[in-house]
Amino acid sequence: MPIDREEITAEPGAYRLWLRLPEAVRAPIGALGERELPAGLYAYSGSALRGIRGWVRRYLRPAGVLKWHIDHLLRHAEVVDLEALPGGGRTECALHAELLAIPGASEPVRGFGSSDCRCGSHLALLPPGSPAPAVAHARLRSGEEMTVRLLRPDDGPRLGAYFAGLSERTRSLYGPHPFTQEEADAICATLDPADMLRVVGELPDGRLVAYMLLQIGVRHIEAEKYRAQGIELPEGECAAFAPSVLDGLQETGVGTAMAAVLFRMARSRGVRTVNLWGGVQERNVRARRFYEKLGFQKIGEFMAGDLNNYDMVCRLQPRRSGLPADSMLG
Ligand SMILES: CC(C)(COP(=O)(O)OP(=O)(O)OC[C@H]1O[C@@H](n2cnc3c(N)ncnc32)[C@H](O)[C@@H]1OP(=O)(O)O)[C@@H](O)C(=O)NCCC(=O)NCCS
Numbered sequence: 001m002p003i004d005r006e007e008i009t010a011e012p013g014a015y016r017l018w019l020r021l022p023e024a025v026r027a028p029i030g031a032l033g034e035r036e037l038p039a040g041l042y043a044y045s046g047s048a049l050r051g052i053r054g055w056v057r058r059y060l061r062p063a064g065v066l067k068w069h070i071d072h073l074l075r076h077a078e079v080v081d082l083e084a085l086p087g088g089g090r091t092e093c094a095l096h097a098e099l100l101a102i103p104g105a106s107e108p109v110r111g112f113g114s115s116d117c118r119c120g121s122h123l124a125l126l127p128p129g130s131p132a133p134a135v136a137h138a139r140l141r142s143g144e145e146m147t148v149r150l151l152r153p154d155d156g157p158r159l160g161a162y163f164a165g166l167s168e169r170t171r172s173l174y175g176p177h178p179f180t181q182e183e184a185d186a187i188c189a190t191l192d193p194a195d196m197l198r199v200v201g202e203l204p205d206g207r208l209v210a211y212m213l214l215q216i217g218v219r220h221i222e223a224e225k226y227r228a229q230g231i232e233l234p235e236g237e238c239a240a241f242a243p244s245v246l247d248g249l250q251e252t253g254v255g256t257a258m259a260a261v262l263f264r265m266a267r268s269r270g271v272r273t274v275n276l277w278g279g280v281q282e283r284n285v286r287a288r289r290f291y292e293k294l295g296f297q298k299i300g301e302f303m304a305g306d307l308n309n310y311d312m313v314c315r316l317q318p319r320r321s322g323l324p325a326d327s328m329l330g
Contacts, residue, residue, distance in 0.1 A: 008053040011086035015052050016095050017044045017059055017070070018132035018268075019077040029072045035109050041126040042077065043134070044070050044113060045095035052084045069112045073123070080132045080268055089145065090137070093117055098135055099124040103153055129194040131265035138257035144203060146210075146254065148261040151198040153188050155208070159200070160184035162208040167247045173284050176213055176242045176277060197265055201245075201258050209249050210258045213242040214266055215277060222275055225311060229300040233273060239266055241314075242277035243290075251286070259294055263316060272316055279309035288312075 019042045029035050048055030059070070059079055066072055085095070096119055099105050104127030113122035126134055135149040151159065163179035177183055191198065194216070201210035218233045219240050226233050241262075245254045266274065279302060280287050288310065296312040303309070 008056060008082065009084050009086045010051045010053040012047075012049050012051050013084065013086035013088070014045065014047045014090050014092050014095055015056060015085065016083045016133070016136075017046070017056070017079060018042070018081040018083075019044065019073065020080050020132070021073075021077045025076045027072055027076060029069050029109060029112065030066070032069065032109060032111055037073070037076070037108060038125065040128065041080075041130050041132055041134075042073070042108075043099050043124045043126065043132075044073070045092040045099070045122045045124075046070070046113060047092045052086065056082060056084075069109075069123075081264060083133055083136050085137060092122055093119050096122050096124060098147070098149075099126070101152070102126065102130070102134055102150070131193070131197060132268040133261065133264060136261045136264075138201075138261060140257060141253040146257060147202045147204075148199060148258055149202065150193060151188065151191060151200050151211075153191060155200065156181075156185040156188040158202075158206065158208050159188060159211070162200075162211055162246060165246055166244070170244065170247055170250075173281060173287065174242065174244045197239075197262065197269070199258065199262050199265070201254055208246075210243075210245045210254050212244065212258055212262055213240075213277065214262055214271075214274070215240040215242075216269060216271065219277070222277075222311075225300065225302065226275065226313075229311070231299055231313065233275060237270055237272040239269075239271045239274050240277035241274050243287075255290055256293065263294075267316055274314045274316060276310075276312050279304075279311045282308040282310060 021037055021039050021042060023039045025037050026034055027037060059074060106125050107121040107123065108125045109123055110120055114120065135147065138146045138148055140146055160181035163184055166179055171179060187198065196216065197214040199212045200208045202208055216239050218235050218238045222240060223233050243255055243259060280291060291312050294314060296314040298310045298312050300311045301308055302311065
């Protein structure tokens with residue numbers, strides 16, 4: 001994905017660079033010597049004390065200078081995304097540790113970029129099928145920071161608490177599955193990001209405050225409805241979206257911040273068209289506005305019981321146009 005340098009904050013802080021290595025290479029990594037690097041998605045965590053924009057310029061337009069470990073990897077890998085975190089809130093070590101919490105994430109090269117600290121490395125290799133970013137941070141209107149990440153196998157109790165906190169009203173508007181602890185446990189025991197991106201928003205105290213689904217591919221029922229409207233949902237480039245935010249935090253910008261990250265994840269997985277999972281109830285004016293703001297357009301209506309619903313679709317732009325600026329890219 002092309003990254004516009006001007007969008008990156010000039011402030012100092014930490015950053016995370018997402019890279020894709022299309023095929024395995026054996027390459028010299030400076031003083032670490034020749035190393036095997038498997039094909040896949042990598043994330044490199046670093047810091048830029050004199051300003052993130054100035055520092056990451058070298059990654060976006062590599063000059064061929066091989067000074068740092070990352071310069072060697074950049075000769076073979078493509079930059080797919082960048083997260084800038086201005087201020088001293090998060091160190092590169094914390095950003096890297098967060099990646100290692102992802103099941104299946106590993107450190108393929110010990111000592112990579114971590115000569116100055118106690119970390120084993122600052123380069124993580126993500127498990128196959130991971131989106132870029134697989135974890136990101138968003139600054140909420142309240143000033144609080146929210147971590148946006150894929151649901152993990154150990155999230156069962158937290159997800160159950162989230163479900164228990166949803167009001168009857170929210171449940172009547174949002175219903176991809178039952179909201180029980182058993183369901184939460186079953187979901188966390190059978191996660192498959194290749195099929196469905198289940199993304200949560202987590203506050204610093206560990207509380208989940210948003211839960212959003214993006215089912216990759218075309219759901220049969222949706223394909224038929226859309227075809228009847230003259231719209232073909234392309235199988236390899238399509239996904240169905242189902243968002244929710246915890247009641248007390250609705251209308252505070254959480255949904256918008258989460259969706260911005262989720263759509264970046266979707267783009268990295270080749271998704272170009274997003275449709276609503278089960279449509280949106282006509283009476284759910286807030287959700288309709290939310291979708292419109294994200295770039296969705298109404299393409300039809302259908303009845304479910306005695307409620308009228310809208311089908312809406314969004315073509316993802318190559319860049320994040322239409323989405324408000326948050327801490328992503330500074
Ligand atoms: C729909 C939902 C995911 C939106 O998330 P959110 O965090 O509440 O939304 P945001 O605060 O980011 O607001 C996004 C936009 O929605 C619109 N919006 C928010 N509250 C609104 C309201 N009361 N009336 C009309 N539009 C409203 C605004 O356009 C707003 O953008 P703005 O703040 O820049 O004006 C969330 O409200 C939710 O979970 N609702 C219950 C479940 C649900 O309806 N899910 C969707 C099922 S189809």
